[in-house]
Every structure is written in structure tokens, then in C-alpha cells.
Amino acid sequence: MSGFMQTAVSQILVKGQFVVLLYFLAVNGWYLILLVSSLLELRRHMLLITDESRHLLLSSTLSPTISILAPAFNEETTIDASLRALLALQYPNLEIIVVSDGSKDRTVQVLIERFDLVPVKTIYEQRIKTKPVRSLYRSSTYPSLVVVDKDNGGKADALNVGLSFARGELVCAMDADTLIEADGLQRMIRPFLYGTDVVATGGTIRVVNGSEVKFGRVVRTAVPTRLLAGVQVVEYLRAFLFGRLGWNRLGGNIIISGAFGLFQREAVLSAGGYLHDTVGEDMELVLRLKRLSYERGGPGKIAFVPDPVAWTEVPESTKVLGRQRDRWHRGLADVLWRHRGMFLNPRYGVTGLVVFPYYAFVELLAPVIEAVGLIALALGLATGVVDWSFAGLFYLTAYGLGTALTAFTLILEDLSFHRYETFRDRALLFWWALVENIGYRQLTVYWRLRGLWKFMRGKKDWGSMERKGFHPVPAG
Amino acid sequence: MISKQLLNIVMLVEIGLLALAVGVFFAHGFWLLLNQRRIRRLTDGARESLSHLVTRGTVNVEDIDALRQLPNDVQVIAFLEMSRNVTGTGKERLSFVARQVGLVDRAEKLCASRRWTRRLRGARILSRLGVVDPLVQQLLSDPHPAVRAQAAEWAAAQPSVPVISAMLILLADPATQARFAVQDALLRMGGIVAGPLATFLERHTGRAAEAGLRVAESLAEPSFGPAALRLSRANDVGVRVAAAKLLGAVGDAAAAERLMELLDDADSGVRAAAAHSLGRMQHWQAASLLALRLRDSAWKVRRAAGLALRSVGAPGVLFLRRAIKEDDAFASDMAQQVLDLPTAAASG
Numbered sequence: 001m002s003g004f005m006q007t008a009v010s011q012i013l014v015k016g017q018f019v020v021l022l023y024f025l026a027v028n029g030w031y032l033i034l035l036v037s038s039l040l041e042l043r044r045h046m047l048l049i050t051d052e053s054r055h056l057l058l059s060s061t062l063s064p065t066i067s068i069l070a071p072a073f074n075e076e077t078t079i080d081a082s083l084r085a086l087l088a089l090q091y092p093n094l095e096i097i098v099v100s101d102g103s104k105d106r107t108v109q110v111l112i113e114r115f116d117l118v119p120v121k122t123i124y125e126q127r128i129k130t131k132p133v134r135s136l137y138r139s140s141t142y143p144s145l146v147v148v149d150k151d152n153g154g155k156a157d158a159l160n161v162g163l164s165f166a167r168g169e170l171v172c173a174m175d176a177d178t179l180i181e182a183d184g185l186q187r188m189i190r191p192f193l194y195g196t197d198v199v200a201t202g203g204t205i206r207v208v209n210g211s212e213v214k215f216g217r218v219v220r221t222a223v224p225t226r227l228l229a230g231v232q233v234v235e236y237l238r239a240f241l242f243g244r245l246g247w248n249r250l251g252g253n254i255i256i257s258g259a260f261g262l263f264q265r266e267a268v269l270s271a272g273g274y275l276h277d278t279v280g281e282d283m284e285l286v287l288r289l290k291r292l293s294y295e296r297g298g299p300g301k302i303a304f305v306p307d308p309v310a311w312t313e314v315p316e317s318t319k320v321l322g323r324q325r326d327r328w329h330r331g332l333a334d335v336l337w338r339h340r341g342m343f344l345n346p347r348y349g350v351t352g353l354v355v356f357p358y359y360a361f362v363e364l365l366a367p368v369i370e371a372v373g374l375i376a377l378a379l380g381l382a383t384g385v386v387d388w389s390f391a392g393l394f395y396l397t398a399y400g401l402g403t404a405l406t407a408f409t410l411i412l413e414d415l416s417f418h419r420y421e422t423f424r425d426r427a428l429l430f431w432w433a434l435v436e437n438i439g440y441r442q443l444t445v446y447w448r449l450r451g452l453w454k455f456m457r458g459k460k461d462w463g464s465m466e467r468k469g470f471h472p473v474p475a476g
Numbered sequence: 477m478i479s480k481q482l483l484n485i486v487m488l489v490e491i492g493l494l495a496l497a498v499g500v501f502f503a504h505g506f507w508l509l510l511n512q513r514r515i516r517r518l519t520d521g522a523r524e525s526l527s528h529l530v531t532r533g534t535v536n537v538e539d540i541d542a543l544r545q546l547p548n549d550v551q552v553i554a555f556l557e558m559s560r561n562v563t564g565t566g567k568e569r570l571s572f573v574a575r576q577v578g579l580v581d582r583a584e585k586l587c588a589s590r591r592w593t594r595r596l597r598g599a600r601i602l603s604r605l606g607v608v609d610p611l612v613q614q615l616l617s618d619p620h621p622a623v624r625a626q627a628a629e630w631a632a633a634q635p636s637v638p639v640i641s642a643m644l645i646l647l648a649d650p651a652t653q654a655r656f657a658v659q660d661a662l663l664r665m666g667g668i669v670a671g672p673l674a675t676f677l678e679r680h681t682g683r684a685a686e687a688g689l690r691v692a693e694s695l696a697e698p699s700f701g702p703a704a705l706r707l708s709r710a711n712d713v714g715v716r717v718a719a720a721k722l723l724g725a726v727g728d729a730a731a732a733e734r735l736m737e738l739l740d741d742a743d744s745g746v747r748a749a750a751a752h753s754l755g756r757m758q759h760w761q762a763a764s765l766l767a768l769r770l771r772d773s774a775w776k777v778r779r780a781a782g783l784a785l786r787s788v789g790a791p792g793v794l795f796l797r798r799a800i801k802e803d804d805a806f807a808s809d810m811a812q813q814v815l816d817l818p819t820a821a822a823s824g
Contacts, residue, residue, distance in 0.1 A: 047593045047596070047597075048622060050600075051556055051600050051604065053604070060660045060663070061663070061694050062691075116818075118816070118818055120816035121809060121816050123813055125775035125776075138816075141820065143823070192652075193652055194622075194652060195651075196652055389480075393487060397487050397490065400487060400490030401493070403490075404497055407493075407494055407501060411497060411500050411504065414504050418508060421505075423505065426501065426502060
């Protein structure tokens with residue numbers, strides 16, 4: 001390389017390092033604020049719920065009706081157990097609407113046979129345009145069960161159909177294979193009882209891989225020993241316990257997981273339901289509800305409640321996980337682009353001035369900055385601008401604070417719910433918190449960059465999610 | 477270039493933070509383990525002493541002393557655990573023992589605290605123990621809604637005229653948490669609330685009346701009839717809906733007559749509630765009017781009318797069968813759907 005070139009590359013690398021390191025420090029500094037915020041919020045929450053009597057709510061005829069919307073696509077192997085677990089949820093006024101989204105397997109037949117379903121005339125109040133409904137079933141033995149069979153249109157379309165059939169004041173959107181803990185709804189409904197300004201609440205999603213499941217319930221929790229599942233346990237804890245809980249206190253929650261969220265039905269219908277042409281339909285709906293609350297007035301508070309738990313199976317193959325992360329990032333980009341009018345717009349309060357820029361600069365652009373940093377480091381090593389010891393130090397510094405924050409998240413979990421009790425689980429959790437920085441994080445950078453690239457090219461496919469199903473996992 | 481020295485400093489800070497976090501994480505885990513064992517060991521003993529005291533009905537000084545010597549947290553755990561499993565005399569004995577060991581005194585001190593979290597904790601302990609205490613009653617007017625809600629929960633087990641009066645005032649509470657707890661508590665008090673609630677409903681309108689009507693609907697006492705009739709003419713739609721539901725629960729001739737009038741109300745929610753109530757009363761004389769509502773412009777009214785006809789029994793089913801052959805596709809489809817419903821789903 002010529003002297004001039006070397007100097008130029010050196011200059012770029014030097015400046016690039018500064019930018020990347022400053023970005024890392026700024027992001028982690030913000031995370032630190034979120035961590036403190038979540039600690040305060042968690043303390044307040046624990047004080048509120050310690051020794052509370054939820055059985056009063058459970059047996060009260062005044063409790064609002066909740067309609068659970070469970071979209072199902074080719075779930076013949078798991079639908080029986082999943083639905084029985086839903087029917088056994090501890091909530092007094094419950095309606096369950098299973099929407100088979102054009103399943104090509106025996107999902108509907110299994111339901112007909114095992115839940116005494118009979119076909120009824122298919123009419124409903126269609127307030128949102130959806131794919132045609134083929135047939136409607138009601139159960140002879142479970143009065144609160146409604147099964148809808150419709151043409152395939154995607155999860156958003158299935159949820160919209162479910163919204164049309166629901167009669168509850170609140171609707172709980174979930175994935176058909178999500179395992180909601182028996183008292184999850186009792187816990188998640190609290191914000192709706194506490195205030196009239198709440199439009200949606202979300203609960204915590206935990207990773208079921210490695211835990212033991214019987215009859216649709218998690219009976220023994222354990223941290224998985226396999227790498228991909230293990231690091232995702234740590235990721236989920238971080239996302240929910242300090243991400244969403246932290247934003248709760250700052251008034252900036254805009255994400256309710258599509259796997260477990262509770263919404264005011266009328267508000268969702270008035271907003272037009274879920275959008276079909278986005279892969280981030282859950283975040284899009286929440287942001288739209290928030291936006292409309294600023295524009296039209298009315299309830300707009302999004303509350304995250306940490307103690308209701310739903311368990312989900314996370315992908316254990318890089319291929320499937322990559323597709324999921326790529327889709328999530330495409331969804332994020334799409335949602336931010338659709339609502340770009342909110343960006344730094346004082347009309348939208350905290351959401352426009354703080355939350356939106358955070359999601360744009362931190363969540364959306366993080367993989368770009370991280371990739372630039374990694375490439376610059378590699379280039380620096382290749383051109384001899386940096387030596388190995390410096391590169392190692394730079395790498396460790398960049399990821400070190402993140403790891404420390406993850407460790408603090410583990411403390412939050414331990415101080416509050418401590419679901420992982422054994423020494424083995426603690427050691428594993430800490431191990432995965434360290435290991436995720438070596439290889440896994442870089443992989444997620446690649447997947448998210450791929451998602452961004454696809455978004456820019458206008459791709460909107462979901463990709464397939466292969467699941468193993470909730471079979472009992474041997475202890476050990 | 478960023479100096480190695482700077483990176484080293486940042487790195488050292490990070491290592492310090494990480495070491496602190498790891499230390500706290502594992503130390504807390506270890507403490508949890510020891511504490512759980514300690515609590516388990518101590519509560520086993522406490523459970524035994526408490527069951528002696530609660531079931532035998534005689535005061536055993538040794539057992540009381542043993543309970544008194546327990547750490548505060550274990551005392552609370554043991555008493556609250558026991559409170560879930562006893563009622564009536566057992567609960568009275570439990571609150572007596574709690575007073576003897578000093579738990580009630582401590583809870584009362586918490587109730588008088590400046591911090592709402594402590595007041596909430598105190599009210600929660602006294603509620604669970606079923607202690608009759610004027611301090612908790614005072615908390616019905618606490619500035620924090622969570623504390624008011626907890627006091628309302630306590631009040632459910634203490635139905636007296638002053639408590640009921642205080643609770644009825646709270647039906648207009650702007651905080652939904654407190655309002656819900658008050659409604660629920662009134663409901664749990666049962667029939668004793670009927671008289672004061674009927675008087676309350678005769679004098680109130682708006683949000684307070686709506687909240688009261690919901691309680692009255694579940695209590696379904698005939699004495700609510702006049703108030704329900706009056707409120708069914710209120711301007712507020714929510715109040716009219718709740719009044720229509722209450723009329724269905726009251727179920728007398730005057731209620732049925734008014735409900736048939738409400739089938740023509742300007743608001744679809746009120747019409748649907750009226751249809752639902754007529755079905756609940758199985759008022760077959762309204763079948764022809766309900767059949768007309770199968771042609772209503774609002775889905776929820778057609779649906780409620782169809783289900784009501786099904787509830788009415790043979791005359792209703794006859795109207796539904798006739799409706800299937802009608803020219804009006806809305807009426808025909810709804811009638812068919814309702815007739816298709818399995819019995820369990822139709823009554824749900």
C-alpha cells in the first residue's frame with residue numbers, strides 16, 4: 001500500500017474508532033439510565049404486588065371479559081395441549097377464539113374431534129377487511145370457545161378476524177404455541193383496573209427451551225445448556241426486565257410482544273386493527289395506538305407488567321434464528337419508516353422526542369455502527385494501523401459495559417422473581433451473558449443488517465419457523 | 477488514535493462493574509438459599525403453633541411465646557398463610573393471636589405511616605387477618621388509590637352501616653382501581669348492602685350511579701326496581717345500559733314493560749342490553765318485539781335479540797325459525813346462527 005493510502009486509511013480508522021467507541025458508550029450510558037429506571041419501577045411493582053389478593057379478582061363477576069385471540073397455522077401437533085392450557089387459565093370471564101389461518105394440516109379437524117365443535121352459520125360483524133372466513137365452529141362442551149377457519153392471510157389477518165369475533169372488552173393477542181402461566185391474565189389486567197388511560201399491556205416472555213413442560217404448563221424451569229437457546233434466555237431477560245420495564249417509568253413503551261399482549265378491543269378496532277403489509281405488525285399497532293392517542297385524544301398508555309409470564313420456544317438453529325432476527329429488524333425499520341412523522345416531533349411528547357430517536361439511532365442503527373466498528377478493527381489489523389493487543393482491548397472495552405449491564409439485569413431477575421434458583425442455572429446464566437459477545441452478537445449484527453438490506457429492497461416475507469413442540473424435557 | 481491508557485481505564489471500570497454485578501448476583505443467590513431454608517424451618521414451627529391456637533380454641537402461652545419470638549418477616553408469612561385457610565371463628569382466633577404476638581400493633585403502625593407503601597402493607601396485613609380496626613376504615617379516604625382499594629378489600633369482611641356509607645361514597649372514586657375494589661367489596665358484603673345501595677341509586681346519577689348499578693345487577697334484589705326504572709331514563713348512555721341490565725336482574729312486570737320500551741332506545745348499546753335482559757328474564761311476551769330487533773341496523777342488537785329469543789324457549793325458537801325464511805338477510809342469517817349454536821354456547 002502506498003504511503004498516502006496508508007495515511008488515509010489510518011486517519012479514517014482513527015476517527016472511526018472514536019465514533020464507534022463514543023457510540024458504544026452513549027448507548028450503554030442510556031442503557032444505564034434504563035437500568036436504574038427499571039430498578040425503581042421493579043421496586044414499586046414488588047411493593048404493590050406483595051401479598052395482594054388476586055383471588056378476589058378471580059372470583060369477581062365484575063372482572064372485564066377477556067377474549068384470547070390465538071392464531072394457528074399448521075399446529076395439529078400442539079393445538080390440543082395449547083388450547084387445553086388456555087381453557088384452564090385462571091380468569092373468570094374468558095373467551096377463547098382460535099383462528100386457523102388456512103392451515104393445510106389437520107389443525108381444524110383435531111379441534112373438531114377433541115373439543116366437540118359444531119359448525120354454525122358464518123356471519124360476523126366485519127369492521128376490518130380480512131381474507132374470507134370459511135367456517136365458524138362453537139363447542140358443545142366449552143361455551144367460551146370459538147373456532148374460526150379462514151383463508152390464509154398471515155398472522156395480522158388472523159388476529160383481525162379474531163377481533164371481529166371477540167366480544168370481550170379486552171383482547172389478548174398471542175401465538176398459538178405460547179404457554180401463558182395460569183395466573184398470567186389476572187396479573188396482566190392490573191393496569192386496566194388501575195387507570196382509564198391504559199390502551200395496552202404486555203407481559204414478560206421467557207424462553208421455555210430447557211424447561212420441563214407438562215400439560216401445557218411449565219413445571220420446572222431451567223436454563224438451557226445449548227448455546228443458541230442459552231444466549232436467548234439472557235437476551236429475553238435483558239429485553240423485558242430492563243428494556244421494557246425501564247421505559248415504563250419513562251413513559252416510553254412502544255413494544256408489546258405479539259406473543260402475549262392485552263389490548264382494549266374497541267381502541268384496536270377504531271385504529272383499524274393489525275396492518276397486513278408489515279412484518280412488525282405488533283409494534284406497528286402499538287405505535288399507531290400511541291400516535292392516535294396524541295392525535296385524537298383518548299387512552300394511550302402502554303404498560304409493561306413484569307410478573308405475568310408467557311413461555312415461548314426460541315429457535316435453536318442459526319438458520320431459523322437468523323430469519324427471525326432479520327424479520328424483527330425489517331419490522332422495526334418498516335414501523336419507524338411508516339411513522340417517521342413522529343420523529344423529533346414535539347406533538348408526540350416523549351414518544352416523538354425521546355423514544356422514536358432512541359429506536360432509530362440505537363435499535364435500528366446499532367448493527368450498522370457495530371459492523372463498521374468490527375470492519376474498521378479488522379482493517380486496522382490488516383493494515384497494521386492497530387496491533388493485536390490494542391484490538392483486543394478495544395473489543396473488550398466495547399462489549400464490556402454491555403456485559404456488565406447484562407449481569408445487572410440478572411440481578412434484577414434475582415431480586416424480583418428469581419425463576420432460576422439453582423447454582424447451576426445461575427452459573428449458566430452468567431456464562432451465557434459472557435459467551436454471547438463472542439460470535440453470537442456478531443451473528444445478530446449480520447442478521448439485522450440483512451434485515452435492513454431486505455427492507456430497503458422492499459421484501460416483506462415472514463420466513464418459516466420450525467418448532468420442536470413442548471415435549472417433556474428430561475431433568476439434568 | 478485512542479490511547480491504550482484510556483482504554484485501560486475504561487476497561488478497569490467495566491471489570492469493576494462486572495465483578496460487582498457477579499459478586500452481588502451469586503451472593504444474593506446464596507443469601508436467598510439460606511433465607512429460604514431459614515424461613516422454611518421457622519415457618520414449620522410457626523405453622524404448628526398457629527394450628528394449635530386456631531383449632532383448639534384455648535390459649536396456650538407457650539405457643540404464643542414461640543410465635544412472639546419469631547422474626548417479623550416469618551411471623552407475617554405464617555399468619556398470612558394461615559389466614560387463607562381459616563374463616564369465621566378460626567379467623568377471629570387468628571386475629572386474636574396476631575394481636576397477642578404484636579403483629580396487629582405493628583400493622584397498625586404501618587397504617588399510620590407517611591409512606592403509602594407502608595400504609596398499603598399495613599392495610600394488607602390487617603385485611604388478611606380480618607382485624608376489625610378503625611385505622612383501616614380511615615384508609616378508605618387515603619390519598620393513594622392502591623391504599624383505598626386495599627381498605628375496600630378489608631371492608632368487604634366488615635359490613636357495618638358506617639363502612640357501607642363510606643364505601644358508597646367511593647363509588648364515584650375517580651381512580652378505577654379503588655372503584656373496582658369498592659364495587660367488588662360491596663358485592664361480597666351481600667344482601668346487607670341492598671337497602672343503602674337502593675337509597676344511593678335513587679339519589680345519584682352519572683359515574684357513581686353506573687358503578688352502583690353494576691353492583692346492584694349482581695345482587696339482583698327487587699328493592700332496586702324503582703331506582704333502575706328511574707335511571708333507565710337517564711341521559712347518560714352508560715347509565716341507561718347498566719339500568720337495563722339491572723332491570724333484567726330484577727325481573728318484575730314493571731321491569732319487563734320498561735325493557736320492551738328500551739328496545740326502541742336511540743342508542744344501540746341500550747337496545748342490546750334491553751334485549752339481553754328480556755332473554756335473561758325469559759319474558760316470552762316480548763318475543764315478537766325481539767323478533768323485530770333481528771332486523772336492527774346494529775349487529776350487537778341483532779345478536780342480543782337472537783340470543784334472547786333462544787333463551788325465551790319455544791315461542792322464541794318459533795320466531796327464530798320464521799325469521800330464517802324472511803326476506804331480510806340480516807335477520808335470516810342471525811336467526812340461523814343462533815339456532816345453530818350448541819345449547820352451552822347459546823346461554824353463555
